[in-house]
Amino acid sequence: MKRFTYIIKRSEVEGVLSMPDYVGIIEEAFRLTGRGGVEMPPKIYLSFPRGDLRCMPAYIPSLNIAGMKNVNVHPGNKDLPAVMGTISLFDPETGYPLAIIDGTHITNMRTGAAGGVAVKYLAREDARTAAFIGAGTQARSQLAAILSVRPRLSRVAVFDLDGEKAGDYATWANKKFKVEAVQAESVSAAVKGADIIVTTTPSRGPVLFSGDVRDGVHINAVGADAKGKQELDPEILKRARVVIDNREQASKSGEINVPLSRGIIRTEDIHGTIGEILTGQKPGRQSPGEITVFDSTGLAIQDVTSALEIYKRLLADPEREKKLEKIDFLS
Ligand SMILES: NC(=O)c1ccc[n+]([C@@H]2O[C@H](COP(=O)([O-])OP(=O)(O)OC[C@H]3O[C@@H](n4cnc5c(N)ncnc54)[C@H](O)[C@@H]3O)[C@@H](O)[C@H]2O)c1
Structure with a gap:
């Protein structure tokens, strides 16, 4: 069976969820952390001379999803944002990468939320x-x-x-x-x-x-x-x-x-x-x-739950789904 990994860029992420949607998602994500049962080790850092790169994983059994955000922080980053990232979603059953999603907009929105x-x-x-x-x-x-x-x-x-x-x-x-x-x-x-x-x-x-x-x-x-x-x-x-x-x-x-x-x-x-x-x-x-x-x-769970909701909504809309880039990584 052919499987695809969706590559979802910022312009496709923006506008899928409103700020009230993000607030609802993050409220539920925090509730999940309060109930326990989420695997989420603290983020790890690579330190550069003028910034850093963080790796943030989470596995959420109740949503059957795992994911990882890789994100930098470079204050005063010339013409680039100080914070940029990607979020990868994985199928916990097989480990297959379901999507690689721009995490820059999601980081800003989930932090606000x-x-x-x-x-x-x-x-x-x-x-x-x-x-x-x-x-x-x-x-x-x-x-x-x-x-x-x-x-x-x-x-x-x-x-x-x-x-x-x-x-x-x-x-x-x-x-x-x-x-x-x-x-x-x-x-x-x-x-x-x-x-x-x-x-x-x-x-x-x-x-x-x-x-x-x-x-x-x-x-x-x-x-x-x-x-x-x-x-x-x-x-x-x-x-x-x-x-x-x-x-x-x-x-x-x-x-x-x-x-x-x-x-x-x-x-x-x-x-x-x-x-x-x-x-x-x-x-x-x-x-x-x-x-x-x-x-x-x-928290990584903020990124993974937000990215999952965006992934689900985009794939549920045939018009938007067919415009997304997809890669068969195993080909
Ligand atoms: N808690 C989280 O989840 C989370 C998420 C994303 C970013 N952050 C952190 O938030 C901070 C801001 O991120 P951003 O994306 O808004 O960066 P940004 O570069 O867009 O904005 C930071 C602003 O702070 C100003 N500033 C710097 N030092 C100041 C001071 N002493 N007094 C007043 N203003 C000062 C800068 O001029 C700049 O306008 C960073 O430290 C980043 O690591 C936290």
Whole structure:
């Protein structure tokens, strides 16, 4: 029997799923991690002089799928995105490669969606203002996802070391989502009065300080996703209910990795995983006044479940299926 591996490029991936679709998929993916039974070793890294390459596998028996994302991070990557990747899907029965799918768009959308799920369960219901530190690619999908779960959010402030990027972001946010969007002169000015703060910088030292964070805020800490990366003043973590996406991965590479390794916080200070909250094993936000932090490192299951849904939808549509490139690797 002839078998084919589908090669699915970015233009074919884009538009298959909306942001609310991604939020639903990622919510379910986190729930699966909370229930257990998913095989997902922590990502491994190759370090280059000015970037890295990560390998992220997951096997999800309940969906009968296995997959692997290979993805880089190269901050300030000239004319290329800082983050690019491919996701391979495999049939767990035979190991046959079902598809190789552009992972760049999926990474951006599933990362945004993870932030959206965290806001849905951890931010105050009445959140109206959000501040963004870092105005790159991830900051855009974060805003799209947050607005899908908090549609009454009406004001956005943004700070980026690159003022032009912050200005472009504010213009984009205003035009695309009709929210009031302002460029701030500093991190302190950006987060003043914010109900939700999102950090998406490649920083290796705190950019957000405890004195600027008021009670009741929810923070999505997205940028720290490798050893040594850090965006938050550890004092914020000490004040907050800290929720992570995965214990092993967050301890090695998430926002908590530096303060844990220096003994500033302990593993007992971590409230739990987002999967434990979604499956009712741990409570979410307990009061309007508490600070909540979601430490996102990005899980392979987010990539594999998103890629699987795209693969299924494309193959279920005969018009789109016949336009896809397919290869018989064994020929
Ligand atoms: N948690 C996850 O799942 C996940 C997924 C993808 C990317 N990331 C991480 O998110 C970060 C951002 O990725 P991106 O694709 O948006 O990159 P990007 O290059 O598009 O954007 C990063 C932005 O941060 C700005 N910046 C850098 N240092 C800053 C500082 N100290 N203060 C304010 N702004 C600063 C840059 O000028 C740039 O505009 C990276 O560290 C990346 O590794 C995490």
